[in-house]
Amino acid sequence: MPVLSDATRGRILFGGDYNPEQWPEETWHEDVRLMKDAGVNSVTLGVFSWSKLEPEPGAREFGWLDTLMDLMHAGGIGVVLATPTASPPPWMGRLHPDTLPRTEDGRTEWWGGRQHFSHSSATYRRHAAAITADLAARYGGHPALTMWHINNEYCTFDYGDEAAAAFRRWLRQRYGTLDTLNTAWGTAFWSQGYDTWDGILPPRLPHYMRNPTQVLDFRRFTSDMLLECYVAERDIVRRHTPHLPVTSNFMPLWIGQDAWRWTEEEDVVSVDLYPDPRDPLGAQQGALVQDMTRSQARGPWMLMEQAAGPVNWRGVNHPKPHGLNRLWSLQAVARGADAVCYFQWRQSRQGAEKFHSGMVSHAGEQGRTYQEVRQLGADLARLSPHVTGQHSGADVAVLHDWHAWWAGAQDGRLSTEVDYADVLKTWHRALWQAHLTTDFAHPEHDLTAYKLVVVPQLYALTGTAIDNLLAYVRQGGTLVSGFLTGVADEDDRVRPGGMDARLRELFGIRTLHEWWPLDAGETVECDGPQGAFRGTLWSEELEADGTATETVPYKGGELDGLPAVLRRDRAWYLSTLPEPEALRDLLATIAADAGVRPVLDGLPGQVEAVRRGDLLFLLNHGREPVTVDVPGTHRDLLTEATVTDRVTLGRYGVAVLRP
Numbered sequence: 250m251p252v253l254s255d256a257t258r259g260r261i262l263f264g265g266d267y268n269p270e271q272w273p274e275e276t277w278h279e280d281v282r283l284m285k286d287a288g289v290n291s292v293t294l295g296v297f298s299w300s301k302l303e304p305e306p307g308a309r310e311f312g313w314l315d316t317l318m319d320l321m322h323a324g325g326i327g328v329v330l331a332t333p334t335a336s337p338p339p340w341m342g343r344l345h346p347d348t349l350p351r352t353e354d355g356r357t358e359w360w361g362g363r364q365h366f367s368h369s370s371a372t373y374r375r376h377a378a379a380i381t382a383d384l385a386a387r388y389g390g391h392p393a394l395t396m397w398h399i400n401n402e403y404c405t406f407d408y409g410d411e412a413a414a415a416f417r418r419w420l421r422q423r424y425g426t427l428d429t430l431n432t433a434w435g436t437a438f439w440s441q442g443y444d445t446w447d448g449i450l451p452p453r454l455p456h457y458m459r460n461p462t463q464v465l466d467f468r469r470f471t472s473d474m475l476l477e478c479y480v481a482e483r484d485i486v487r488r489h490t491p492h493l494p495v496t497s498n499f500m501p502l503w504i505g506q507d508a509w510r511w512t513e514e515e516d517v518v519s520v521d522l523y524p525d526p527r528d529p530l531g532a533q534q535g536a537l538v539q540d541m542t543r544s545q546a547r548g549p550w551m552l553m554e555q556a557a558g559p560v561n562w563r564g565v566n567h568p569k570p571h572g573l574n575r576l577w578s579l580q581a582v583a584r585g586a587d588a589v590c591y592f593q594w595r596q597s598r599q600g601a602e603k604f605h606s607g608m609v610s611h612a613g614e615q616g617r618t619y620q621e622v623r624q625l626g627a628d629l630a631r632l633s634p635h636v637t638g639q640h641s642g643a644d645v646a647v648l649h650d651w652h653a654w655w656a657g658a659q660d661g662r663l664s665t666e667v668d669y670a671d672v673l674k675t676w677h678r679a680l681w682q683a684h685l686t687t688d689f690a691h692p693e694h695d696l697t698a699y700k701l702v703v704v705p706q707l708y709a710l711t712g713t714a715i716d717n718l719l720a721y722v723r724q725g726g727t728l729v730s731g732f733l734t735g736v737a738d739e740d741d742r743v744r745p746g747g748m749d750a751r752l753r754e755l756f757g758i759r760t761l762h763e764w765w766p767l768d769a770g771e772t773v774e775c776d777g778p779q780g781a782f783r784g785t786l787w788s789e790e791l792e793a794d795g796t797a798t799e800t801v802p803y804k805g806g807e808l809d810g811l812p813a814v815l816r817r818d819r820a821w822y823l824s825t826l827p828e829p830e831a832l833r834d835l836l837a838t839i840a841a842d843a844g845v846r847p848v849l850d851g852l853p854g855q856v857e858a859v860r861r862g863d864l865l866f867l868l869n870h871g872r873e874p875v876t877v878d879v880p881g882t883h884r885d886l887l888t889e890a891t892v893t894d895r896v897t898l899g900r901y902g903v904a905v906l907r908p
């Protein structure tokens with residue numbers, strides 16, 4: 250199968266979504282000049298071009314795209330060609346209302362925005378296949394073409410009738426018989442037993458809480474249906490260009506797609522990433538998504554979209570201060586990206602995103618945004634020969650599974666304060682702040698290469714996953730688990746005892762008497778050998794079985810003296826969420842015991858250090874200059890300077906050191 254390096258050919262891809270159909274032809278020539286000047290070597294064409302390519306049913310308008318493909322080729326700029334299927338033209342909805350998705354309360358999602366297509370609509374799929382086939386036939390042999398980009402951020406749900414029929418087919422395949430489905434869904438509760446497949450619906454808006462397993466299966470179904478749409482288009486383009494890689498861009502840590510499953514079908518894993526420049530944890534949010542994407546790719550990956558300045562979909566949309574765009578771009582390279590791309594090349598003057606930044610902002614060539622983009626282009630060109638194709642794994646893995654997220658993110662839980670994604674971010678943040686590089690892994694993956702595995706929260710676990718965790722510890726691995734892990738099976742059926750018995754034994758828990766969720770802002774005192782700390786979000790009334798080798802008790806309150814943290818040899822269980830610094834210190838101590846070293850010792854807090862291949866990236870996330878000790882002699886690939894023992898990084902400064 251083709252891979253990212255077939256498209257990069259030794260250069261970091263640099264560029265972005267290019268929407269020339271929004272501009273007169275003179276601007277296209279100006280664009281090529283500016284692209285070349287900035288070192289842009291890749292653009293994504295056609296993402297939302299369907300009505301331009303097929304202005305009326307069956308028509309084909311390829312002339313403008315022919316011109317652009319040729320222009321790009323003449324300018325030495327590769328084209329990632331997108332299928333335009335994320336935004337069907339208005340005629341499609343008008344002539345074929347069956348292509349429009351329905352919300353859970355039966356509303357139609359009309360044209361006039363984007364992504365108004367039903368993944369289950371046979372009509373939509375037929376039209377999508379036809380335009381994809383014609384694009385692939387026309388441009389498959391074009392010398393500018395380097396990669397295919399299918400659709401864009403697949404993310405639609407559909408509760409309509411055609412989706413309902415597809416859901417039933419999907420369920421028949423999963424369960425075989427109605428009895429099995431009724432058992433899996435626990436339909437004995439509230440008189441929900443089904444006597445015919447035709448009675449089953451997507452989880453449309455009910456009077457009161459929905460059947461959780463029905464909701465869980467609908468999420469699985471939706472991810473699978475979107476994947477079917479992707480695979481159908483991928484297979485079409487593959488027939489024409491078996492040598493070119495195919496991707497579709499993920500939204501970062503989005504609940505709707507099981508990205509572990511999806512990446513099995515992708516040649517290149519790509520992601521869109523928009524941390525808030527004002528968020529003090531923006532860099533960590535970026536690192537998390539980058540770590541996750543690298544882990545899914547198991548090698549170099551593509552940053553398909555980021556913003557050169559502000560986005561326009563937050564309440565208040567802040568620009569990136571001078572230097573931040575470069576810093577966050579190089580952070581992605583440090584964490585394995587072989588492509589640094591943007592939405593979008595030129596900021597629009599019309600349409601819903603005219604206040605969203607582009608690489609060329611409304612201020613044009615003289616604007617700070619474009620000038621910083623140029624500098625970044627030069628930096629990436631310098632780094633390209635040293636980094637492309639390089640992959641570095643980690644000693645620590647954070648376990649993450651969409652099915653566990655889906656099962657846990659439902660109504661009727663004990664606390665709406667517990668948010669899966671927030672818990673995941675908090676644990677990643679603790680490791681990031683301890684300067685420990687982390688991979689992400691699925692609970693059924695082979696974990697034996699990791700010295701430390703952490704489970705922030707996996708509410709539902711399959712038997713296979715539990716076997717895997719037990720085997721990992723048996724074989725010498727260190728496991729740290731947060732609360733609400735192993736509570737349910739894959740049907741969201743609570744396991745006897747409130748937590749899988751084998752996991753309880755692993756951690757030294759005899760009885761889990763009660764869960765004691767905490768209110769927002771409420772804390773519980775814990776008093777450990779390493780000092781006291783406060784727990785947040787959750788606590789548990791646990792009875793240890795006497796086999797624990799270490800415990801940290803709750804202090805005061807109803808749970809006084811009961812274990813907040815339990816350790817049995819190499820398996821740790823945290824029944825509360827320690828405050829961030831305490832979690833950082835605890836994980837750092839456990840990691841050190843497990844033989845995991847931070848990337849570099851003695852790093853100032855604001856500096857992130859990442860190794861990629863034999864290179865050491867140092868990134869100053871602070872506005873103040875900082876000096877970092879780096880024993881030995883190195884060459885900074887960005888400045889060509891020789892660095893001996895110490896390097897000073899300016900505001901948002903970066904050094905890329907080669908020994």
Ligand code: GAL
Pocket residue numbers: 401402521523554560561592602605
């Ligand atoms: C992405 C999308 C782009 C653009 C961007 C704005 O989600 O793929 O088309 O809308 O957001 O930030």
